[in-house]
Amino acid sequence: MWDFNYEKQKDIVSLLEEKGFAMNKKFGQNFLLPRSIRERIVSQMGDIEGRSVFEIGPGLGSITSIMLEKGAVLKAFEIDHGFASILREEAFGDEKNFSLIEGDALKTLKEEEAVPDLIVGNLPYNVGSVIIADIIERGFLPERMVFTLQKEVVERMGARSGGKEYSSFSLLSQLDYDILQAFTIPRSAFYPEPNVDSAVVVMRKKSLCTIKKGEREKFFTLLRTLFSQRRKTIKNNLSRLFADKTQIADVLEKAGIDEKERAENLSLEDVVRLMRSY
């Protein structure tokens, strides 16, 4: 196993210098230094020995190495070609349980057909929520996912209806998963320090599906419609789906939802009922 000290900022800088690679700001590259925090992230995944794991954004492999030590069968998705060459040639090239897919995970993940047991990632802040939304919309649903994200994004994922953090992303996150904010990580734990705080979110697949497979497209279309203009009433936003105003009134009545209500006050159960009323 590659014996690199991921805790030392100096060693990371020297490694990159020696290879002639620069860090790339646009990929949200902030390395998580303390091993204790990286271990804590991995422990949120449960027993990973022999389990198939996708890691998004492994960087130089600081979380990867712990998962390999624990016997995970790991496929990593990294966009930075410099980091990828270090992972492949220096770090884990000889590990039989390690494979690497180079490129933008927003594209490469979509090419994967077999759903892994787990997905983990210390995700770049700018693409984290897009990747999670893609995974869920596609119905590509591992039993557990553990992501390190901007704290506000994690709060939005677990938010309940009526609160200011509640959005279509909360509903999307909660459709198939129970959301738990496991712990927060101070910015000082990263190199370079980001200008936001982070949190680790654990997404555990619900034992009973909220909706049927055949209803997913309809659910996501309704979700987009309901939140298309946040300040408008549900009735107003629904006019994008139904040309006929009386039909909107009928649908809302059937679902037992007041036409003056706003989407931010609808629970997941309300949205499902609304979807099934037309």
Ligand code: SAM
């Ligand atoms: N896992 C490492 C750690 O915890 O120290 C690095 C985490 S760093 C916040 C994010 C990583 O995601 C970087 O390695 C970056 O190059 C990679 N990345 C950014 N955008 C990506 C994308 N669209 N697809 C795949 N990897 C991406």
